Amino acid sequence: xxxxxxxxxxxxxxxxxxxxRKALSRLPDGAELEVLTTDPMAEIDxxxxxxxxxxxxxxxxxxETGHRFHLKKASAAPKDQG
Numbered sequence: 001x002x003x004x005x006x007x008x009x010x011x012x013x014x015x016x017x018x019x020x021r022k023a024l025s026r027l028p029d030g031a032e033l034e035v036l037t038t039d040p041m042a043e044i045d046x047x048x049x050x051x052x053x054x055x056x057x058x059x060x061x062x063x064e065t066g067h068r069f070h071l072k073k074a075s076a077a078p079k080d081q082g
Contacts, residue, residue, distance in 0.1 A: 006019065014045070016037045033071045056072040
């Protein structure tokens with residue numbers, strides 16, 4: 001599966017998380033997304049967003065200019081057949 005890169009360098013909180021959420025909503029379940037940021041708060045916000053929404057944070061690293069996050073979109077929860 002092809003990985004998508006989302007360059008959010010220069011954007012400040014809360015825009016990196018909001019744009020990450022929007023980008024993931026457009027991708028199929030299981031898709032991977034690379035997010036590049038310069039906002040120091042993204043180091044807290046992106047991992048928190050992943051935990052709260054069930055997405056996998058495959059990696060998070062500091063770069064010379066900010067941060068790089070590698071996410072995997074959660075699969076949709078199976079519907080209750082109840």
